[in-house]
Amino acid sequence: MKAKILQKPPASPLRAEILEQPAAVARLLDAEGARAPRILRALGRKARFVMIAARGTSDNAARYAQYAFALRAGLPVALASPSIVTLYKTTVRARGSLFIGISQSGMSPDIVESLASAKRAGARTLAIVNNTNSPLARAADEVLPLHAGVERSIAATKTYTAELAAVALAAESLRIADSPRAGRGLAPELYRTPETIQKALRCEAAAETGAGILRKGGRAVVLARGVHLCTSHEISLKLKELARVLAEPYSSADFEHGPIALAGLGLPVIVLCPPGTPAAAELRALSDRLAAKGCPVFEIGTRGGVKLPRAPEWLAPLSTIVAGQWLALHAALLRGLDPDRPAGITKITETL
Amino acid sequence: MKAKILQKPPASPLRAEILEQPAAVARLLDAEGARAPRILRALGRKARFVMIAARGTSDNAARYAQYAFALRAGLPVALASPSIVTLYKTTVRARGSLFIGISQSGMSPDIVESLASAKRAGARTLAIVNNTNSPLARAADEVLPLHAGVERSIAATKTYTAELAAVALAAESLRIADSPRAGRGLAPELYRTPETIQKALRCEAAAETGAGILRKGGRAVVLARGVHLCTSHEISLKLKELARVLAEPYSSADFEHGPIALAGLGLPVIVLCPPGTPAAAELRALSDRLAAKGCPVFEIGTRGGVKLPRAPEWLAPLSTIVAGQWLALHAALLRGLDPDRPAGITKITETL
DSSP, X not given: OOOOOOOOOOOOHHHHHHHTHHHHHHHHHHHHTTHHHHHHHHHHTTOSEEEEEOOTHHHHHHHHHHHHXXXXXXXXXXXXXXXXXXXXXXXXXXTTEEEEXXXXXXXXXXXXXXXXXXXXXXXXXXXXXXXXSSHHHHHSSEEEEOOOOOOOSSSOSHHHHHHHHHHHHHHHHHHHHHOGGGXXXXXXXXXXXXXXXXXXXXXXXXXXXXXXXXXXXXXEEEEEOGGGHHHHHHHHHHHHHHHOOEEEEEEHHHHTTTGGGGTTSSOOEEEEEOTTOTTHHHHHHHHHHHHHTTOOEEEEESSSSEEOOXXXXXXXXXXXXXXXXXXHHHHHHHTTOOTTSOTTOOSOOOOO | OOOOOOOOOOOOHHHHHHXXXXXXXXXXXXXXXXXXXXXHHHHHTTOSEEEEXXXXXXXXXXXXXXXXXHHHHOOOEEEOOHHHHHTTOOOOOOTTEEEEEEESSSOOHHHHHXXXXXXXXXXXXXXXXXXXXXXXXXXXXXXXXOOOOOOOSSSOSHHHHHHHHHHHXXXXXXXXXXXXXXXXXXXXXXXGHHHHHHHHXXXXXXXHHHGGGGSSSSEEEEEEOGGGHHHHHHHHHHHHHHHOOEEEEEEHHHHTTTGGGGTXXXXXXXXXXXXXXXXXXXHHHHHHHHHHTTOOEEEEESSSSEEOOXXXXXXXXXXXXXXXXXXXXXXXXXXXXXXXXXXXXXXXXOOO
8 A cells, every 4th residue: 555645735925825814904004003103194195085096806995995084183085096197198187185006016107197187186195015126116205105015926815914904094094183082193093903804814614614705607696785895805806816707796785776776586695794883784684585595505604604703894805815716716616726827817917 | 372461569668768869969059058057056066075865877977077067177986875864864964065966757765855855964966867856856955957858668768767877967067167267168079979879879789789689598797998888878878678688787897806706608799999998908818718717708999899880988978878678688589578568667766
């Protein structure tokens, strides 16, 4: 009988970076926790609104910012359409605004151009970037670096959570900059996110089980409400990139305005219902209705499915996404795909 | 031999309302063309930015507004997330903003609540509604009525084009309100849109041919760039509602950031490339790349596919959507569905 040779599986940059997330977010908070309130105070104290330009995964961080800036600092957020500048050569009034460009590489020419145009029109500008030696970083008044280290995986994970942490830090900085009574500094719960992400990482086995509903077929919808919409978008993007599942994110509110017509066809549905979300009752009722129609439903939250650690609602997207990353990774493996070599994607897409 | 009895097919409210669109838009322009500049001048002359709340089809009109307000009046637009008010009970700073609620029925409680919250926070408010005797109309400072008449079809068509026309009229009104040198009134091209929509209606046979790529399978993507993004969203929604095709709208720029991994699997792709769009070269190159990978591609624009009448870029969404409405109607018929009885949809969805 031959000796069984245990072979170490080849290292997966994707898996390594998923696991690195608590450390990456901790690095960012350590390095920028004291500095961010200073720069945001200078840039944004009198801002009436925020504009954000981003693409791909970073656009999902911008979706998070729509809620984080509103909930923490009462600021409305407009997601800038780069094509207004690049395609139509139009300058939008930007006085009284804080313009933020979010990009891992800082290399997307259309994001750089949007930020530069807003700056010329009177906006104060901030770059949230991993690569601080980049055109976007150079174009902005101030830079909030991600400190995520080099990203080797083609699908972004640790830079996404770092972007969310940077946005949370910026929102919290604007809250204390603007409110004289809030002068007691950043909310301590912000500093507990690395620990919460660490706990969330334990859900891999449960997420692997959930990935079973995505083994066959090529479609899915990912439902969420409120601040968790960014997570439904990011999970959908990961499912597309890694598992070649045409997953579509939906607000559970919008889903009942039409797309529900697609339900009852065996369409797999992922429902995000993290512990403590005020939309829990509504989401669970929808989840039950869809299951009764015959949709395979997988809940990310508390009931069955994946159980997640409790987090303050506004910070929950930083830990909830971990379940989706594991889900997409295992859906890819179940579908016979290599999540470290997704087809047809390059690392930087230059939109001109 | 029996005499052949010609039976008149039962009237289709959907078809009737698609055909009514030129008249509906003409009614709106006739009734509000003189009044809109006055009310928008009072509401929005000093606005620094615009916030819009809407759901479903009306949310696609809001997507159009992001471009129309930027291109015509240089105004940034933030799409308001109703859940910030309804779920999280948070008030967002709204001073210096014009807040617009868009809704056919004027009945969605979350849109009404968002507008009322913005009004209390200092925004000037406008309701774009078909039903002027509605809570949304009553809550707003001013009302811009759609004049689309009663909508009998479950899937919205004429109220969508009327909403686009109302947004175009509002954007153009803000342009002339804010620029002293623009005092020559509304752009005459606005008044030519009913005629352009009438010409676009002729593409039914071509759209019916195009629907062939959607006969089998349940997925598709609809690609566009710039101002035409609203059209890709609205076509996707119509394909879901009417034809039960899980169609996903994408910016052609974003599509290459990941979702392109799904291409080459026979995924049907609709590419919007209306005559004269500055993104034409880029869209055609993408269209060719996808066809080469094996995707069935149907172009809505000039080359092959559906040919559309030329329109000024900022007004093209009003006529381009017609091709998508015909496409969705015929995709439904080819798939054995009754487009006048889409499954699982009610006319008004009340999100609380």
